[in-house]
Structure formats: C-alpha cells, structure tokens
Amino acid sequence: MKKNYVTQAINLKNYPLNDNDSIVVMFSKTKGLLHAIAKGAKRPKSKLGARIQMFVANDIMLNEGKNLDTIAQAQSLNTFSKIRSDLDKMSYSMYIGELVNSFCSNADSQSENFEEIYNLIFNTYEKIASSKDKKEVILNALKFQINIMNILGWGLDFEYCSMCQKKIEQDAIYTTSHGMLCENCAKEKYDYTNIKLNTKIKMFLSELTKFENTKYDELVNEVVVQKCFLFMKKYIDTLTNKKTKIFEVLKKVTVSA
Numbered sequence: 001m002k003k004n005y006v007t008q009a010i011n012l013k014n015y016p017l018n019d020n021d022s023i024v025v026m027f028s029k030t031k032g033l034l035h036a037i038a039k040g041a042k043r044p045k046s047k048l049g050a051r052i053q054m055f056v057a058n059d060i061m062l063n064e065g066k067n068l069d070t071i072a073q074a075q076s077l078n079t080f081s082k083i084r085s086d087l088d089k090m091s092y093s094m095y096i097g098e099l100v101n102s103f104c105s106n107a108d109s110q111s112e113n114f115e116e117i118y119n120l121i122f123n124t125y126e127k128i129a130s131s132k133d134k135k136e137v138i139l140n141a142l143k144f145q146i147n148i149m150n151i152l153g154w155g156l157d158f159e160y161c162s163m164c165q166k167k168i169e170q171d172a173i174y175t176t177s178h179g180m181l182c183e184n185c186a187k188e189k190y191d192y193t194n195i196k197l198n199t200k201i202k203m204f205l206s207e208l209t210k211f212e213n214t215k216y217d218e219l220v221n222e223v224v225v226q227k228c229f230l231f232m233k234k235y236i237d238t239l240t241n242k243k244t245k246i247f248e249v250l251k252k253v254t255v256s257a
C-alpha cells in the first residue's frame, strides 16, 4: 500500500520531467532536501503549476514512490511574490536555493537540523521579499550564508587565530589550509590564495556570527556588504569543492573495493 506523508516545504527549483510533469527540488521541514514529481504541473490549467514555482512555500502531502515521491496536494503558505518581481531579490534568492541544494544533501545535514534550516530559508526569503534596497537584499543573503554554515558546523571564527589561538587584534587573513589567522601566523603560512579581511570587515563579520541584527547593519554600505558576501561565497565554494573531491575519492574506493 502507498504511504502518504505531510510536511512543509519550500521550493528551490524545478525542471521538466516530460511534456506534462515536472520535478521539484524542495527543502522540507521534516525530511530535508526532497525531489518530488508534480504530475500534470506543466498543463495550462494545473493548479499545481503555480505552487511548484521557485521560492513558494507549501503545506504539502506526498505519496511515497519507489524512486521519487509524488506531490498529492499542495497549499501555499507564502508565495514570496515580491521576490519574483525584482531581479536582485530573485538572483540572491536563487543563490540561496543553489547553496542549499549543493550543501544540504541529507547525507551530511542531520534530521534535527531540518526544521532549523527550513525556518532559516523561510525567514530569509521573507526578509529579502521586504528588503527596501539592494544593500538590504545582499545583507540578508550574507546573514543566511553565515547562519547556514553555523548550523551545518562549518562556521568561521573571525575573532581568534586558528594557529596561535590568540585574539586577532588587527587584520585577519583567511587561508584555505588553516582557516582564519592573525597576521603573524599568516606570514609563516603564506599562500597566494589567502584573503585579507581588514579590521572593520572582520569585526562586522564577527558581529554577524553572534547577533541577528548588528549595530553595523545600518552603517555599512553596499560595497562592504557585497565584499563580505563574496568572501563567504568563496569560502563556501571552497568547501563545496572539497566535499565533491571527498565524494569522488569515496566513489573510487567503493569501486575498487
């Protein structure tokens, strides 16, 4: 007998399966990352079509399938329509979707994290939808990057040097091999890929790891926020590459075993 289950899920992306049906990639509150079939969603009169759009959060019922589950019912909780009407809001929200899709595979995010991650995506989309300018959009995306890394256990410590353990008094230097370093330790571990974070940027990022809203939120300008966002993006990309390499190694090991 087929089993049904209900959950809340937020759509990250969708793509066609055939002429009538689509596949939706979503992040759910109880099962984490899900790929599900939306039957008939591509037909013009389908009610499901609007509900499987990117960024929409739904109350959904799914039928368990052999390979993929099928959406039986969907009721939207929030369509985040303001995201879709603004190019910046859309780009940064898509980035968040991609980040979750590439980083939160169920193999490495724990089920106790699912609800926290779901809430973080939902709240971030809500904040991006109501952001008044581009700076606020990027700031919300930056806060998402920092929070999701913390939840998944990859959070960066911007305050203490990972080698000498001392408080970083001035500029901090990020190294892919040793994490965050003080200037003295970084001299020993020089690498052309090192990224220097000046004192102000380091302090701002450090505040963001501790508080939802910081005293700098209003003071910083778009250039600084963008710079921090790009730094976090680079850090996350490096981790993703490392993870991909680990998977490749694992595959080779399994094949040869």
Ligand SMILES: [Zn+2]
Residues within 6 Å of the ligand: 161, 162, 163, 164, 165, 166, 181, 182, 183, 184, 185, 186
């Ligand atoms: Zn040090």
